[in-house]
Amino acid sequence: MAADYISKRFAALGLTGPVKGSDNPYIQHFQMDRVSTDAATSVKIGSKTFVFNKDFYALVDGTFAAPTEVQPVFIGYGIGTDAYSDVANAGDLKGKDLVMLMGEPKGKDGKPLLPANGPDGKPRPAYGEPTIQSLMARSGALRPLMARSTFYVVPTDAAFAQIPANFKAVLGREQLAFADTPPRRGQNLFIVSPEMGAALLGTKASGLAKYEKAVAQAGKPVASPFKPATATVQAVQKKEPFTTENVLGYLEGTDKKDELLVMSAHYDHLGVKDGKVFNGADDDGSGTVSVLAFADAFVQAKKDGHGPRRSILFLANTGEEEGLLGSQYYTDHPVFPLESTVADVNIDMVGRVDPEHEGKGDYVYVVGADKLSSELNAVSEATNQKYNPIALDYKYNDPNDPEHIYYRSDHYNFAKHKIPVAFYTSGLHADYHKETDEVDKIAFPAMARRDQLIFHTAWELANRDNRPVVDSNKP
Ligand SMILES: [Zn+2]
Structure with a gap:
């Protein structure tokens, strides 16, 4: 239902469905097996x-x-x-x-x-x-x-x-x-x-x-x-085959349209457990609606004569909670060449204020932006300075941080292929991975400030002369 909803939204916004040979060009289907011991x-x-x-x-x-x-x-x-x-x-x-x-x-x-x-x-x-x-x-x-x-x-x-x-x-x-x-x-x-x-x-x-x-x-x-x-x-292993899907919406660029910026979020969550529905409003409903909002804004800009120079793929991933499965499938079966994919901007949980930042003003954690490209990190920081800055917190960017957040969302599958990534999150909280992660707890004004920063950074990445150089290999 979520995939169907997102694909209809992508279509209504005027994005193109880029998946060839699919019954729905916005949907990248793939086959998996549920494996259990018989x-x-x-x-x-x-x-x-x-x-x-x-x-x-x-x-x-x-x-x-x-x-x-x-x-x-x-x-x-x-x-x-x-x-x-x-x-x-x-x-x-x-x-x-x-x-x-x-x-x-x-x-x-x-x-x-x-x-x-x-x-x-x-x-x-x-x-x-x-x-x-x-x-x-x-x-x-x-x-x-x-x-x-x-x-x-x-x-x-x-x-x-x-x-x-x-x-x-x-x-x-x-x-x-x-x-x-x-x-x-x-x-x-x-x-x-x-x-x-x-x-x-x-x-x-x-x-x-x-x-x-x-x-x-x-x-x-x-x-x-x-x-x-x-x-x-x-x-004896029992295998039950099933089909799942990523949802893709494409906006073609202008003079650099052969290069691609990916903006991603995962639309799955934990499903139903013991009769309780895990809606995952923050994880990652917040990122998914952010991606829809970015698509809306970039489409509007194009209508107004300010279309992005590079093409943009809006990517809603499935199966993140089961081991980054959707983004692994996409990067193993990319619809656009990975060589011309300049960066992945990934958004996972941007809708809450974590205990460390309560009452301390607007902030976002930035993770991974300096790992492969010093330039991407510089773009992220300069863009923040230029447009009404919020606090950029690098706690989770530390390779020694026990949460190892860098490895825990979809951007990591792009980083594996040496594609620079910037990952944005507002951090963990008491409702993390609980059925109480509900929409009435989303801090919308704080989320809007973060999304404005992410949008401005994506705008810069889509329009600047050169793609972010891959010049470092930090853990
Ligand atoms: Zn998540």
């Missing part, structure tokens, strides 16, 4: 078949689509730290299937063998907890081993019962994949019950307890007596 996924050990989502949970790619024999290698607790390492002398495990205990090693006194703090002085992760954090803590040491799959044996039935809730954010979540590219090789991880773990290791619960006792006696990793069983794994 209920038929199973692991057979001996005569017993262990059941997906009951005896184990899994996050898999296509590796085990056909029934596959797996001969797991036991690597203790899967911990790789200076103080305690199961992987330091593990040998070549590339392409192997690893099985490990998801508890944590304790000493004779029952206290953890790992020191309370890591080498950085910060508290180390709780390896013994059945959480995403404990799995992530292991994966840093495991990833370089390049194993084919990893089986995590949860130590107790009580801890295993917590897995669905603790891993809700990753397990069972469908992934979106481009239909025209091979599936991403991801991790193949299995979180298994104590009973299934013992079966995998060719032992019983008492055997696992014995190993833990041996570690406690030695105070360090010890060789295990386990003879892991051969298991047959079949992890």
Whole structure:
């Protein structure tokens, strides 16, 4: 509905639809798959078949689509730290299937063998907890081993019962994949019950307890007596194809019409979750209506005899929230050559006043403008000075900023192709990614000031003699 609305607005404004071969020249359709793990996924050990989502949970790619024999290698607790390492002398495990205990090693006194703090002085992760954090803590040491799959044996039935809730954010979540590219090789991880773990290791619960006792006696990793069983794994992926679309409106330039300025925003948000509609008024309704307003203004200027010298593509992206998908598709299948695309001006969330700026006057965060082109940043600053300036905040432009905003909106896919970008946002707030991001909370006067600055900058980029030079490569 949103794509249809935007395409009709682009048409009504008098923009051209530039997509050849589409049923609607304003719409760039593309195919994707919703990929999820099918209920038929199973692991057979001996005569017993262990059941997906009951005896184990899994996050898999296509590796085990056909029934596959797996001969797991036991690597203790899967911990790789200076103080305690199961992987330091593990040998070549590339392409192997690893099985490990998801508890944590304790000493004779029952206290953890790992020191309370890591080498950085910060508290180390709780390896013994059945959480995403404990799995992530292991994966840093495991990833370089390049194993084919990893089986995590949860130590107790009580801890295993917590897995669905603790891993809700990753397990069972469908992934979106481009239909025209091979599936991403991801991790193949299995979180298994104590009973299934013992079966995998060719032992019983008492055997696992014995190993833990041996570690406690030695105070360090010890060789295990386990003879892991051969298991047959079949992890079936379910694929549901669907079509989604970017919306494109084109305004032809004059003497430099073969060069293109892109003005982009994403029109998707988070959809409907648990019956709640996530409208995303700020994220990114604010950017989408800004792009419509810029189109309106540039069309009016052209009617008045002041059309832009360069052509402008107004681009409403889909799937930004699912991983910048629409802008990735556009830049991989550009309608206009990327070589003649001079810059992307991207707008994502310009409708609010964040806590840092409340009561402090008009502002906008500018991100990325100096990364590839010192000239683009200079244009941005000079334009702001010329027309009723607002505060330009560069907090999120710092490569060390923990939010890493530079990588988190559609402009990044243009930057990847060495196209200079300027990204504008008013920052994060309490309603970010919540169903409460509603239009009555938009600060329209503040948003209008930002849009005026962005419009003036785009005007300059569309009309100045030379395109912004690519002369730097900042992180
Ligand atoms: Zn956004």
